[in-house]
Amino acid sequence: MPPEDVYTYFDIFDYIVFAAMLIVSSLIGVYFAFFAKVKQDTTSEYLMGGKTMGIFPISMSLIASYISGISVLGIPAEMYTYGSQFWMVLASEALVSLTMAYCYLPVFYKLQITSSYEYLNLRFNQTVRLLGSVLFLTKMMLYIPIVIYVPALAFSQVTGINLHLITPAVCIVCIFYTTLGGLKAVVWTDTVQTVMMFAALIAVVFMGIDSVGGLSEVWRRNEAGDRLEFFNFNWDPTIRHTFWTVSIGNYFSWLASCSINQAMVQRCLAMPTLKSARITVAILVIGITALVSMCCYIGLVIYAYYYKCDPITRGSIHKSDQLLPYFVMHIASSMPGLPGLFVSGVFSAALSSMSTGLNSMTGVIFEDLIKPRMKKPLTEAQASFLMKVIVVIIGSICVALVFVVEKMGALIQATGSLSAITAGPLLGIFSLGMFFPNANAKGALIGGLVSGSLVGWISVGTQMKMAQGVIKFPQKFVSIEGCNANWVAEYLSLTLAAEVTERPEEAVFGLYRLSYMYYTMVGAVTAIVVGFVVSLLTGGGGKRIHRDLLSPVVHGFLKPESAAEDDKDIVMTDNLM
Known part of the structure; x- marks a missing residue:
């Protein structure tokens, strides 16, 4: 049985491990700024790593970027509170990687652009590009403070x-190495931090299993506690998590996060060839699958450990997001340095997300907002x-916003659904441009605005x-029967004495009951449908478009213009085969 309220803090070894992670990250930035053979003093080197990055560091960087501290702390809490259905998000990961590698990535790689939003200008116009850039920057300015606040x-x-x-203190270190070393520093610090993240989670998994009594005992207790649910095939879209909501919904969410996201495109274009970029995407899927699976299983281990004395009900902690740190201090406080390794792993996930965000936002601000408006x-x-x-300025703003997030607890719970306000429209606009030759700028602009308004x-x-x-x-049932007998008696007397008032049933607008997992899909589909219809109504056909601006999957449906040999790569948007 787990101890009650036995809670210790960091010792000297834990602080040493945590400090070592920050020092190594800083030294990597110093190295690439002052000692590397190729200095980070050109746009290509600073934003794209000179397009000579290797598969391993880029893969590790992407893994670290897409597993934030929110994931490391939030996924175990999800398993503990709602059960294991969320684990099925992995069912769509492979399909997302294939879609990205063969439908979206070839377009960006062919064009060799620094900002993914340059595509919107090439395909549509400057106004649509500006819309895409603003949506991305808004999303990241909301996302990064939350990413930092949760592990802090x-x-x-x-x-x-x-x-x-x-x-x-921690954010200053991140801003320091991101500012000095550019993309190469970000990628290599991400690599170190990814290794620490894996080490921390693996240690917690094995120590947690041992503390519970083995794999079979973990499974038995979760089965008895009704936590094991993987294949709920109910098609009802209002159910928070079913197999369909998490697999279909996650497909669109991850497609938006990976295929058109500036951070992803920027790293893939830092690879020397398209083939190496595709290999990187495959490794990303494997890494994400491993990390998400470990986080999910840790949630089951935590439930098995506290299955007869819920620490939230008894007041030891206040929110489910605190379960994992509380659990780690229970099982690992006797092993010097391990709590420090765990917190370093959580913060590594946060720092990698922050550094990636700062680097990619800098690219967008410079390429999309500043560079086009420079007179010379x-x-x-x-x-x-x-x-x-720019890195220093937006980094400082993000640090300031962390203290705003602290006052807005509901925002943390709403991260997934709020991110869809920008993710859905962006995925829809890019897809409209790559897969629908008849789409025009008016359709893309109106489709994006209508989509963002609807999802918002x-x-x-x-x-x-x-x-x-x-x-x-x-929520799933939790027990307190194994807690201290005196505490249980006091809790029961307070519960019985309290006046319980049930809130009367209130009718809720149907779309408000839609599972948040579907928000990105709704946004993308709305942008595509509205954009396509508006394009047709405003004379979308007849425009000359270069073949490179369209996804390879639609090339077979188009004929090149036959007016001149020089125009062999130009297609007419109304010239379908």
Whole structure:
């Protein structure tokens, strides 16, 4: 049985491990800024790594970028609270990688653009490009503070150090190495941090299994606690998680995160060949599958450990997001350095997401917002300096926003649905351009705006109803029968004495009950349908488009214009085979 309220803080070994992670990350930035053979003083080197990056570091960087501290802490909490159905998000991972590698990535690679949103200008116009850039920057400015806040909260929990002290300190290290070393520093620090993340999770898995009594005991307790649910084939779209909602919904969410995301495109284009970029994507899927599976299984281990004394009900912790740090301090506090390794792993996930975000946002701001408006071109030295200034500015803004996030607890729970407000429209606009030759700029612009408005309305409306207690999701049963007898008696007397008032049933607008997993899909489909219809109504056909702007999957349906030999790669949008 797990001990009750036996909670220790970091010792000297834990602080040494955590400090070592920060020092190594900083030294990598210093190396690439001052000691590497090729300095980070050109746009190509700073944003694209000179397009000479290897498969291994890029793969590790992508894995680290897409597994944030929110995932490391939130997925185990999901398993503990709602059961294992979410684990089936992995069912769509392979399909996402194939779609990206053969439908989207070849377009970006053929064009060799620095910002993925340059595509929108080439395919449509500057206004659509600006819309895409603003949507991306908005998403990242909301996402990065949350990514930092969640692990900082965990660190504060296991060290006792004030959250307001650790957050700026760690973020300054991240801004430091991202500013100095550019993409190469980000990629190689991500690689180190990914290794630490894997090591931390593997250690927690094995120690957790041993503390419970073996694999079979973990499975038995979760089966008895009704946590094991993988194949709920109910098609009802209002159920929070079923096999269909997590697999279909995750397909669109991950497609938006991977195929058109600036961070992903920027790293894939840093590879020397398209083949190596595709190999990188395959390794990414394997790494994500391994990490998500470990996080899911840790959630089952945590439930097995506390299955007769829920720490949230008894007040040892206040939120499910705190379960994993609390669990680690129970099982690993006797092993010097292991809690430090765990927190380093969680923070590594956060720092990699932050550094990737800063680097990719810098690319978008410079290439999409500043460069097109410069009256005369900047020198490479001026451009490099300007990009470093941009990193410092947006990094500082993100640190300041962490303290805003702290006051907005509901925002953390709503991260997934709020991100769909921008992810859905962006996926729809890019897909409209790559797969629908008849689409035009008016259609893309109106489709994107209508899509963002619709998903925003659904997402914000749902969160308001949840905050009011009108919409609730059934949680799995937890037990306190194994807790201290005196505490249980006190809890029961307080519960019986309390006046229980049931909120009357209230009718809720149908779309507010839609599973949040479908939000990105709704946004993408809306942008495509509205954009295509508007394009047709505004004379979408007849425009000359270069074949490279269309996905390879539609090339077989188009004929080249036969007016001149020089136009063999030009297709007419109304000239379908």
